[in-house]
Amino acid sequence: MRDMRTPLPGRRLAALALVAGAVWLGFGSAARAEAPRRPQAVVLAPGTPAGEALLVGNRAGTVSVVRTADLTLLGEAPAGANITDLALLPDGARVLAVDHGAHELLVLRPGNGDWTAPGPFPAAAAAPLLEVEAAVPTCRYPVRAARQDASLAVSCLWSRRVQMYDLTGPDATAGDLDTPRWVADLPFEPQEMLFLGDGKLLVADGFGGGLAVVSAADGELLRTKELTGHNLRGLTLLPDGRLGITHQELHTGMHTTSDDIRWGVFITNSVSLMPLDDLVSGNPRLGRRTRIMDLGDVLTPSGDPAAMVVSPEGELVIALSGVGRLAFGGADARRMSHARVGRGPSAIAADGNGLLYVANTRSDEISVVALAEQTEVARIPLGPAAPLTAVERGELLFHDASLSLRGWMSCASCHTQGHTNHRLSDTLGDGTYGAPKRVLSLLGVADTKPWAWDGQIRRLEDQVVKSVRTTLRGRRLEEREVSDLAAYLRTLELPEVGAPVESALLAEGREAFDRYACNRCHTAPVYTSPGVHNVGLTDELGHDRFNPPSLRGVRFRRALLHDGSAKSLEEVFEVHPGLGVEVSADDLPALIAFLRTL
Template sequence: MLHRSHRLLTILALLSATAQHVAAADQPNAGHAVSHLRRPVALVTPDRGHHFLVANRDSGTVSRVDIKTGRVTAEIRIGHRLSDLTLTPDGQHALVADAGRHQLVVCRLVDGQPAPTLRIPLPIEPTRLAIDTDGRRVAVSSRWSRRLVLLDLPITQASSPRQVTLPMQGRHLLWLRQPDTLVVADAFGGSLALVDAVAGRVLHTHHLPAHNIGGLALDPGGRHLVVSHQVLNSAARTTDNDVLWGLLITNNLRRIPIPELLSRLPLAMRRHSVVMLGQAGHAAGDPAGLAIRSDGSFVVALSGVNQVGIGRPEKFDLTRIPTGARPTAIWLSADQRRAVVTSTLDDQLNLLDLDKATSLKSISLGPRPESTSYDRGERLFFDAGLSRDGWMSCHSCHTDGHSNGQLVDTLGDGHYGNAKRVLSLLGTLDTRPWAWDGRMGTLRDQVFHSVSTTMRGPRPTQSQVRDLVAFLGGLQQPAPGHTATTRRQQQSVDRGRQLFTSLDCQRCHTPPLYTSPDSYDVGLGRSKTNPPSLRGVAQRRRLFHDNRAKSIEEVLRRFQHQLPRKISPEEQRDLVRFLQSL
């Protein structure tokens, strides 16, 4: 018993020392600085740009940075996997989204450092935060749960979050100057949902011909919403010519007049409403964080080419400033002459002089361990340098490893002329073979083929292919679209599972992976099809190779896909519930 107590005290002492170690001043040259990957994704300043609080995704920490000295003065453990942070209007608290633990962490600022005081449970994977213009409430988008959470400020233990069901997985948020109106951007595709925060409902949804929405901003007069995004042309082919001239994929800003955004009518295309970022020979893959200056010029992170771009809507020219790897979030100084950018994959901040278009300083957030094959694969996955002229990265089609939901005409099945849905790569390691027709027996073959014949960049080396495979192997399947929370719901799921078996669905979608290594003729045309895994099927916007089905219900009701008999509405409901639980 004494031995157990001694061990317990030793463990507690080690944990205490570790906590103090992380919270201590994390300076680049400090011998006691913690060596780990941080992956900064968001930043705020409590004192007009003298110090910054930086949310680190992978380490679950917040770094406090003195921008003048370029030193990290503290690194505090806040959660498990941070996705965003913001400051309350009183400047006394920071709100942090912890995607790993599905929490909103309320932190009191003590000597400029965040100290957690309250944790509010949230739906699966909180992704972005935004406080309204009046400082009365905060909105939180939760991606996989397709929920928007609204909380009144200040937040207390008695706070009662309100949830709004979204028509898509949401990511970026922006409050309009119109009272109580919020824009929620699609996490994968091109939808923009308008939400009435008082009524707690979606007013309407616009569908842009776009995907990978990387940032939202208002112009100086609040007359336009500006959106950074990509456009995939499903009529183009992944030929060298179509990639070279930007016919396949483009990187853009879209300016939407606020009255049109508030209207239910389809959005019109107007002169200067779409800004092309980059050009043939010098593209600008994966636009991300965005800011608009008072003179109307824009500052946008070009995350795939490791640059920040500065331009004007009416001009084609784009001034570029080099940054670290994968710039994502941008902060502008009060005079709008300087910017601070998070370079996510280099664990650093970049201080930029926008007038002189130069980088003034790079600030390391601390020492990093030697990179693994997975780490190198992550850098490659988000690197548009793998493509011809930097038009796209792997992430451009497989957003965060998932799918942008678009159709693309590749040589994945050996020929052109049959555009197919971009497949999700989440959980892909276990779902051999690969490609729609199952022609790729190894993931290495699939990666090499995709980089070579789709992205059309330099021929990938064996080490690059190996590292990309290591990264893909670490991608976990998405959360289920629906989890039973009541006994009645669980009974429905159980009946659906039994029905799945009795209808012989497992012949092609065999548990536990819910796929099979064989290919089948399902009436799609010139080739047989390898069935995609049904794990995470509820997180797919459309279904079938050509996106013809809008939902699981439509697969069963309208197309009666491979069903040996007609099923009743009750059976359909149970089968859908089961599939949504995968």
């Protein structure tokens, strides 16, 4: 078994040696062999019929079950549509699953399946290992759950809110999930959350650099902070009271030249350690008091940091999801050491005995890592899957930082979750350096031909080749890789937000959109058109003709126009009135109300 590099302390050693090599055989017909599982959440449940078990939430909608005593995969249970997070309920046996795909919260409890089957071969399950005790509708696009005692917080990505539920102690029931205690609207799409311990909840932006401190008692927004980094992940409290956040940063004024990328001055992958008090109190010196640790260097790839855990001794462990590694180091380390795991490590669960369980999202496995030795000691495949489709292969490439020079970034570093990190980047998009452009969202990109701000790209495949060559400075792609990536891009869709609530204001806005002939350039149904136009805006290099951005999903953009100079829809018309037409101040509220529904 190729993963047995260092002997594991203790009793599990013998069992481990058996697991990874053989686990496929007995998986049997009960396993779904269709879509890849794409594990993206892990939680240790100490109170199952097997004792401690690792539960794995999969994008395929299933939850896989691994008995940790002998690292045996017991099987998987269908649960929902797309499980993005799991939180242990107070009884230690049941878990709450966040079903992003069905917009539901699920309570899962151990079923009558065989939790004590002898390893290493899991038997084809006759009875389910887990049962859905309750499935309760929640906000649109729930993404993470965090529990502290009887408080359960759920972040809702595209609906831009966090909701708090009260659980009635160990016997928490579905009824507890019927109505949230409070709902807090946020100025960004929230994803990761962390209870700060003093009645506060920290919430981080899923795309850009927003942080919010919310009162856990009533949802009041106590503080917001905009960091210069983006892709904020891995919120962790250190034993010394500091807050750790993993993130990336695009450095202003730098270019996608091979030199800027190689030396790590274009984009960096880091963990920031910041004094919590300064963050919560809004101390303007926060920036200076924050320690930024680089996770890689010119020789050590570190693209796309994700989850982070910290040991009781203060050792940080960070999943580098773009390059299939874990980074290790103390909070004062000068340089992190790295260990290899599977593809796309994105979530980590730590047991109390020095073992880490890492969900390798893109290779459908769990890596078991010994913290002290900093080595992977076993790998548990989650079961057979059908051969990958072109779209699935393209998705792997999109998130693979080894496509870039020295592994500093993937497509997802800027086009986060297919959307955007809301930053500017000087990428040779227009053939020159010196006029950084807003990173475009790729949601709905199939329909917005031609592509790029200058509207010069007529085949999505050409943009793929160009992005890898001049943005990532990566290797030459094979023909099939190009078409796979393009096939994946064509599947990226805007979130479904439902039909707008009709109102007089909306009708007025729709009428104004027609009256001003906005349709001439922003033509329904995609609200763009193929040409380029001068609407009175010029970039740093004198380019003044741009392809009209599609207005579909415009509400999800934080910065607008090619240079991000408008910070809101209002500003598009106030700061830059010359979009080919003068919009009167009287029409603006209605027009904007209409744009927000697209």
